Amino acid sequence: MASGIRLDKVRKSFGATDVIKGIDLTIEPGEFVVLVGPSGCGKSTLLNLIAGLETVSSGDILIGGQNVNRVPPRDRDIAMVFQSYALYPTKTVRANITFGMETRRVPRDAQEAAVEEFSRLLQIDHLLDRKPGQLSGGQRQRVAMGRALVRQPAVFLFDEPLSNLDAKLRIEMRTEIKKLHQRLGKTVVYVTHDQIEAMTLATRIAVMDNGHIRQFADPATIYEYPVDLFVAGFMGSPPMxxxxxxxxxxxxxxxxxxxxxxxxxxxxxxxxxxxxxxxxxxxxxxxxxxxxxxxxxxxxxxxxxxxxxxxxxxxxxxxxxxxxxxxxxxxxxxxxxxxxxxxxxxxxxxxxxxxxxxxxxxxxxxxxx
CATH class of the missing domain: 2.40.50.140 (Nucleic acid-binding proteins)
Incomplete structure (x- = not known):
């Protein structure tokens, strides 16, 4: 089951610096929402707050209707895919994918079934006995996605997962991620600074600037009816x-x-x-x-x-x-x-x-x- 997410007046400060400045945001179950904006606008911090990797300074975060402000990341029914892949270099692809399931003591037959299903879905079933150092960047990212998928969480969080890939691979992986969302129907929150990624992937886009959300709407509305000069200038290549x-x-x-x-x-x-x-x-x-x-x-x-x-x-x-x-x-x-x-x-x-x-x-x- 997919879960909705609601942010209610969420703020985050690091010392005297306000990074997230009172954000209200409602994400419906099964949506693919992209947080997009320039470097330093607060999008990764907002994702980390949803994940529980950072704690809110004030406000509330609800996942599936439950307030998770004090819930540790492992209990939030989320899975996260990072920019750096974060794979264990000494473990095989199979071991990287099953590591989380082993720590949660998932039965061996269930682990094998999950690995078989999602490795086939991601087209990495022939790589299961290799180690990360033997894989290309695109293959490593697929393994990182497989590790997240086998958990079958209610929410997937992606933090600039394609930024380390070359242009051709980025386009291919973008298509794969969109296919996965269409097939699985899970809620996705995806961070990128690439507005083309945002336009092609999202059901709705949150355009962020300086700790605020300037506009939250579907891609066509963001592109055709920007609310201000910032959104109009940021979304579009070449820009408006x-x-x-x-x-x-x-x-x-x-x-x-x-x-x-x-x-x-x-x-x-x-x-x-x-x-x-x-x-x-x-x-x-x-x-x-x-x-x-x-x-x-x-x-x-x-x-x-x-x-x-x-x-x-x-x-x-x-x-x-x-x-x-x-x-x-x-x-x-x-x-x-x-x-x-x-x-x-x-x-x-x-x-x-x-x-x-x-x-x-x-x-x-x-x-x-």
């Missing part, structure tokens, strides 16, 4: 373009005039932002995802398209896409265009942007408007 500008009204329409740009470069707001009662000359930040900016005429016509020109600074081919770095009013921006859309550094390029997908933020508070 942020154009500082001022609002002005003309002929019943609302435009953003980028700071430092000539007056002819203006972006018309559409939808709710285009009809809101926003004051003239109010300073705002216009958010445009790179994939919403493309070569003029390269996409099917749409109702909210706006064409503009800007000089290209850098051309970055990536294979399936080409990134064009360009400037407006001295601000560097990125467009994601097709490889066949030829651009030359130093030359003016004709862009088109889907303003229906533009985001608007208050320049002073950073909050979405």
């Amino acid at each position: 373009n942020m154009i500082r500008g001022r609002l002005f009204h003309e002929n019943g329409r609302v435009f953003v005039l980028p700071l430092g740009a000539r007056e002819s470069v203006r972006f018309p707001l559409v939808g709710a932002a285009g009809t809101a009662a926003l004051a003239d000359s109010r300073e705002v930040v216009l958010g445009l995802r790179p994939e919403t900016i493309f070569a003029a005429g390269s996409e099917l016509p749409g109702p909210n398209r706006h064409v503009f020109e800007a000089p290209v600074e850098v051309v970055e081919p990536t294979g399936p896409d080409t990134m064009l770095v360009f400037q407006i009013g001295g601000q560097d921006l990125i467009a994601r265009v097709r490889p066949e859309d030829v651009a030359t550094p130093g030359k003016t390029f004709r862009f088109e942007v889907d303003m229906g997908k533009a985001k608007l933020f208050d320049a002073e508070t950073g909050l979405a408007l």
Whole structure:
């Protein structure tokens, strides 16, 4: 059975330093929740509090409806997978996987059945008699996951488990972890600084910054409707373009005039932002995802398209896409265009942007408007 987790006004301080600053969070049974944020934001500390490796300074942690503030880690019905694998180098893969079951005096036949089931699931059944030093990084991580899985806990906790792997292995293991969650249906709390991992794995994402949760929602909502500039800038690769500008009204329409740009470069707001009662000359930040900016005429016509020109600074081919770095009013921006859309550094390029997908933020508070 999967268990839900609830954090109620949880705080953690180390001496005079507040690391977790009053977090409320409810994770439903069977959810895959990813804690994501920059280094030092408190995500690993929060995971350690759930695991019982750290004690809360105040507030409550409930797992399966039970307050576990004073419950030791071994009695919380959790299993944790670490970044460093934490395998015993002198023991075989089989012995590493069964070690926890032996200390809990699980019968031998039950141990064997669990090893057989999960080693086959993780495709490490042919490695059971090897030692960790004979394994690749990806194989070691599978063994660490097998050791956690055989416990069959109510909650799995992952602390940046893929950060030591190369890019190709990270993608493969990401897929394996998602398959495991879909098959087992257990509650997972997963820490990463990699927002692509967060987007691909999570049912919901908690974006953390400076000991707070800025936004907690499903990946599509986090990406399409960020609550503030921090979330908008952190989630996305390349990140969202942020154009500082001022609002002005003309002929019943609302435009953003980028700071430092000539007056002819203006972006018309559409939808709710285009009809809101926003004051003239109010300073705002216009958010445009790179994939919403493309070569003029390269996409099917749409109702909210706006064409503009800007000089290209850098051309970055990536294979399936080409990134064009360009400037407006001295601000560097990125467009994601097709490889066949030829651009030359130093030359003016004709862009088109889907303003229906533009985001608007208050320049002073950073909050979405």
